[in-house]
Amino acid sequence: MSSEVFTATDEAEESGPCAVIESLEQIGSRWRLVVLHELQNGEQRFNELKRATDASSRTLSRVLDDLQEMGFVDRRLEEDAPVATYYQLTPKGESLCPVFDEIEEWAEEWLAGCES
Numbered sequence: 001m002s003s004e005v006f007t008a009t010d011e012a013e014e015s016g017p018c019a020v021i022e023s024l025e026q027i028g029s030r031w032r033l034v035v036l037h038e039l040q041n042g043e044q045r046f047n048e049l050k051r052a053t054d055a056s057s058r059t060l061s062r063v064l065d066d067l068q069e070m071g072f073v074d075r076r077l078e079e080d081a082p083v084a085t086y087y088q089l090t091p092k093g094e095s096l097c098p099v100f101d102e103i104e105e106w107a108e109e110w111l112a113g114c115e116s
Contacts, residue, residue, distance in 0.1 A: 026070060027096070031055055031063045036072060036089070040097050043076075043088035067093070 027033060034053045038044070044052070050060050064087055067073040072093035076086040089096075 027072070029063070031059055032067060035060070035063050035067060036093060036096055037100055039073065039087060039089045039093065040100065043086050046085045046087070049087065072096075 027036060031053070034055070035049060038049060038052050046060070046064075049055075049064075050057060053060065055063070064073060064075070068075050068087075071090055073087050074090050076088070078084045078086065
């Protein structure tokens with residue numbers, strides 16, 4: 001028999017979402033991750049992001065709106081001819097760069113045999 005004693009606090013911690021789960025709910029969709037990763041290269045126009053991510057216009061527009069609403073991405077509209085919309089990471093979005101670096105290092109070590 002185990003002598004471990006569980007309290008109500010232990011149960012609440014086990015049943016409630018942890019910080020990792022909450023974080024993944026914010027940024028965890030495939031397209032959000034792809035766009036955030038691509039914007040690490042600096043400010044990009046909508047069509048540049050579309051080409052780089054291979055997302056449909058509708059999907060990319062929705063994802064960029066979501067990321068902007070959550071504070072990960074800033075949008076800049078340049079009204080000179082031709083009109084262009086630029087996107088870049090906010091400081092909140094930039095704070096994810098080390099996370100992407102760590103994931104890349106992990107993937108290089110543990111997923112070396114996998115093809116994308």
